[in-house]
Amino acid sequence: MSAGWFRRRFLPGVAGGPLPAPRSPRPRASPVPYRRPRFLRGSGSCPGTPDAPRRPDARPVRCPARGRTLPWNAGYAEIINAEKSEFNEDQAACGKLCIRRCEFGPEEDQEWLTLCPEEFLTGHYWALFDGHGGPAAAILAANTLHSCLRRQLEAIGEGMVATQPPMHLSGHCVCPSDPQFVEEKGIRTEDLVIGALESAFQECDEVIGRELEAAGQVGGCTALVAVSLKGKLYVANAGDSRAILVRRDEVRPLSSEFTPESERQRIQQLAFVYPELLADEFTRLEFPRRLKGDDLGQKVLFRDHYMSGWLGYWEHWPSPGAWETISSESWIQTFNSSPSCSLSHRLNLQVTVLDLDQLELQEEDVVVMATDGLWDVLSNEQVARLVRSFLPGNQEDPHRFSELAQMLIHSTQGKDGNPTEEGQVSYDDVSVFVIPLYSQSQGSSGH
Amino acid sequence: MSAGWFRRRFLPGVAGGPLPAPRSPRPRASPVPYRRPRFLRGSGSCPGTPDAPRRPDARPVRCPARGRTLPWNAGYAEIINAEKSEFNEDQAACGKLCIRRCEFGPEEDQEWLTLCPEEFLTGHYWALFDGHGGPAAAILAANTLHSCLRRQLEAIGEGMVATQPPMHLSGHCVCPSDPQFVEEKGIRTEDLVIGALESAFQECDEVIGRELEAAGQVGGCTALVAVSLKGKLYVANAGDSRAILVRRDEVRPLSSEFTPESERQRIQQLAFVYPELLADEFTRLEFPRRLKGDDLGQKVLFRDHYMSGWLGYWEHWPSPGAWETISSESWIQTFNSSPSCSLSHRLNLQVTVLDLDQLELQEEDVVVMATDGLWDVLSNEQVARLVRSFLPGNQEDPHRFSELAQMLIHSTQGKDGNPTEEGQVSYDDVSVFVIPLYSQSQGSSGH
Numbered sequence: 001m002s003a004g005w006f007r008r009r010f011l012p013g014v015a016g017g018p019l020p021a022p023r024s025p026r027p028r029a030s031p032v033p034y035r036r037p038r039f040l041r042g043s044g045s046c047p048g049t050p051d052a053p054r055r056p057d058a059r060p061v062r063c064p065a066r067g068r069t070l071p072w073n074a075g076y077a078e079i080i081n082a083e084k085s086e087f088n089e090d091q092a093a094c095g096k097l098c099i100r101r102c103e104f105g106p107e108e109d110q111e112w113l114t115l116c117p118e119e120f121l122t123g124h125y126w127a128l129f130d131g132h133g134g135p136a137a138a139i140l141a142a143n144t145l146h147s148c149l150r151r152q153l154e155a156i157g158e159g160m161v162a163t164q165p166p167m168h169l170s171g172h173c174v175c176p177s178d179p180q181f182v183e184e185k186g187i188r189t190e191d192l193v194i195g196a197l198e199s200a201f202q203e204c205d206e207v208i209g210r211e212l213e214a215a216g217q218v219g220g221c222t223a224l225v226a227v228s229l230k231g232k233l234y235v236a237n238a239g240d241s242r243a244i245l246v247r248r249d250e251v252r253p254l255s256s257e258f259t260p261e262s263e264r265q266r267i268q269q270l271a272f273v274y275p276e277l278l279a280d281e282f283t284r285l286e287f288p289r290r291l292k293g294d295d296l297g298q299k300v301l302f303r304d305h306y307m308s309g310w311l312g313y314w315e316h317w318p319s320p321g322a323w324e325t326i327s328s329e330s331w332i333q334t335f336n337s338s339p340s341c342s343l344s345h346r347l348n349l350q351v352t353v354l355d356l357d358q359l360e361l362q363e364e365d366v367v368v369m370a371t372d373g374l375w376d377v378l379s380n381e382q383v384a385r386l387v388r389s390f391l392p393g394n395q396e397d398p399h400r401f402s403e404l405a406q407m408l409i410h411s412t413q414g415k416d417g418n419p420t421e422e423g424q425v426s427y428d429d430v431s432v433f434v435i436p437l438y439s440q441s442q443g444s445s446g447h
Numbered sequence: 448m449s450a451g452w453f454r455r456r457f458l459p460g461v462a463g464g465p466l467p468a469p470r471s472p473r474p475r476a477s478p479v480p481y482r483r484p485r486f487l488r489g490s491g492s493c494p495g496t497p498d499a500p501r502r503p504d505a506r507p508v509r510c511p512a513r514g515r516t517l518p519w520n521a522g523y524a525e526i527i528n529a530e531k532s533e534f535n536e537d538q539a540a541c542g543k544l545c546i547r548r549c550e551f552g553p554e555e556d557q558e559w560l561t562l563c564p565e566e567f568l569t570g571h572y573w574a575l576f577d578g579h580g581g582p583a584a585a586i587l588a589a590n591t592l593h594s595c596l597r598r599q600l601e602a603i604g605e606g607m608v609a610t611q612p613p614m615h616l617s618g619h620c621v622c623p624s625d626p627q628f629v630e631e632k633g634i635r636t637e638d639l640v641i642g643a644l645e646s647a648f649q650e651c652d653e654v655i656g657r658e659l660e661a662a663g664q665v666g667g668c669t670a671l672v673a674v675s676l677k678g679k680l681y682v683a684n685a686g687d688s689r690a691i692l693v694r695r696d697e698v699r700p701l702s703s704e705f706t707p708e709s710e711r712q713r714i715q716q717l718a719f720v721y722p723e724l725l726a727d728e729f730t731r732l733e734f735p736r737r738l739k740g741d742d743l744g745q746k747v748l749f750r751d752h753y754m755s756g757w758l759g760y761w762e763h764w765p766s767p768g769a770w771e772t773i774s775s776e777s778w779i780q781t782f783n784s785s786p787s788c789s790l791s792h793r794l795n796l797q798v799t800v801l802d803l804d805q806l807e808l809q810e811e812d813v814v815v816m817a818t819d820g821l822w823d824v825l826s827n828e829q830v831a832r833l834v835r836s837f838l839p840g841n842q843e844d845p846h847r848f849s850e851l852a853q854m855l856i857h858s859t860q861g862k863d864g865n866p867t868e869e870g871q872v873s874y875d876d877v878s879v880f881v882i883p884l885y886s887q888s889q890g891s892s893g894h
Contacts, residue, residue, distance in 0.1 A: 152758065156758065167736075168748075174739065174741040178736070187735065187748065193756070195754050195756030195758030196756075198753055288625070288632050289624075289625070292622060298615050301612065301613075306645055308645070309640070309645055310612070310632075310638045310639055310641075310642045311642030349753070351756065
């Protein structure tokens, strides 16, 4: 990643799994050598009893089962390690989401619910995590987030299949005008899935924060998650990964990156509210460049958390030694890695919803999800051109989507005669999912 | 105002002037009877010595000098009191901004500056304030903000007339690459004016907060400010007032309103960070409707500060009696009026810049600024139609812009044969400025 600072820790703690010991490699992953591509193909079903946390059994470096075809045609990932760290900072997860039914007990007055063992909704889940400060947070996120999401979706229960969600889980109206209030607020079923995603990120963030703190570790990761459920594709993003929809006549971004500029005021404001995070080493102010001794006492251009413009010739200098500013990568790293204060509650998650049923999908319509290692050297349009040039000639190949993911990564490595137009080469970890949408709209739109 | 809650206190304390005593009318304003329109026409020059704070000598209800023509053709305001309170909650201010030159002393090592008595830049200033919880904050803002802005602009000094602002006020480079850093950050002269506006709001907010607290008063106000300076019009907005540009073939919004939805997460997050503001009376959570006793123990739809979607079925109830939610006006009123915690640092000011020199302005191009009393019953397009139907037939009338402002207000009162298309009538205070742009671009683009 070229601008590592916005890989902040926002996905803290595994549910039940041991953490890698500080500074040691993670226990369940084997190292991936530089530029040696490997494949992720998630398994088709979630193992485990209904009571145990289910998780996709595929990890990019744990399960490099090249060439396996997913029964549910979930998508294909390729990952490459740029050897910035001994182990991949990029992590991926995918799998089937099996959501069980919540049922109420017979007594109306005392509400309680049971989870029936049978699935009543199934969906699919893809996730890319790009770690900073080591792979720990990304591994924890890849092991945790889907479980959080499944629990949140199960808590919605029947609300997810109703035309309009009820105000109460029980479904009966406490107040006769309850449906009207729900309608006035414009609450739709998809808002519940969005809420479940947001709450799952929140829960996962808190869990990872606790786990990292307990293990004396620091670090963070980005997360890009796609969920296919009941004919809709939900794309949730926090960080600088990106998902795009590629069709014959259309390239549509499905996520927006978090950039230093988009995050500046949020983080400056955090520093304003929690000045202890600055630890007398940093100032929350931004300057055009890093300050030097010669600047002391001068009136220098700056901006604070409430400013989009620049002003003004700041007269109150921080104590010497506290001149590291927000434009410095280390500032953010320190800030985000502080174990004493979880920043999770300030996550600005973006969720985009794609209605697959409205799209009149063609067989070659795909979503490409990738970490910044790809987007640093290929534009959306360049990726779309590569997709369109590859798929039509490989219609009979059952592995064409995984080969497309592989080809996209190779394009960032100056291989396969597909270098970028500017001849750029990525020196970052690169991870790509290619998700064929046609099979999603055909096979997974309901029970 | 129909949705009073987002009139939050964000502009606290007069600099040097006495505050109205608690619950008593302001000392310097006379009451305005219901629906009796009065005119504001600001005076042309700023009285006072260079060292004294200069202020426009016009207030809507202090100086209703109907029919006076402004030498600098500054714009025309009309104000009407809806008798929600004995005195106007809407307040206005306008005047000439006279910016003096800052000069450095001869000693390079010891930087100091003097303010020369001569003006070196002039601009124009228009502001509308719409109070809630009484007129105190709006009056304070109308008396204070322009002084704060002038000071901030004077602190920029020569930076405002340079092609590219220097990193240091002294102009000499501490580091040879300073201009390059300024260029890399994309800092332009207009960013300094934006920064000055943001800092002026911030300073004014803090002053008013102190003054209100000292006087044992509460309340708040919105602010919409336009500044014409060196061929550009800067429009800064916080609240639900609105400014639009009306030309022959174009209607362009120059501000965005703060709505309950746009502010929800910001205010919920404040409540998360400062739970003491909730005073055990409120919850930061939003529900589809106000909670009732029957809801107790049920799992109800909600959303928290980190959610754009809804989830929930929330299982952790606040203590009974703390069910007032963010959708309630009183929640916001209480939250914003709390004297124990200034919310000023969380102002999300929006600043739009209009380059007058690029517009090829015609004589009838105007900016219409108004409080929500107008926009609640007239759309941008309806206002534009009224402007275009009025001005061409009154080209010889020297008072046509003030008559247009008057006509716009009368249109919200069901008078003058110009009711709104839906026949709506405003029962709120209404204030309107009409700013003719042609004279601005001709007369005030420099020294």
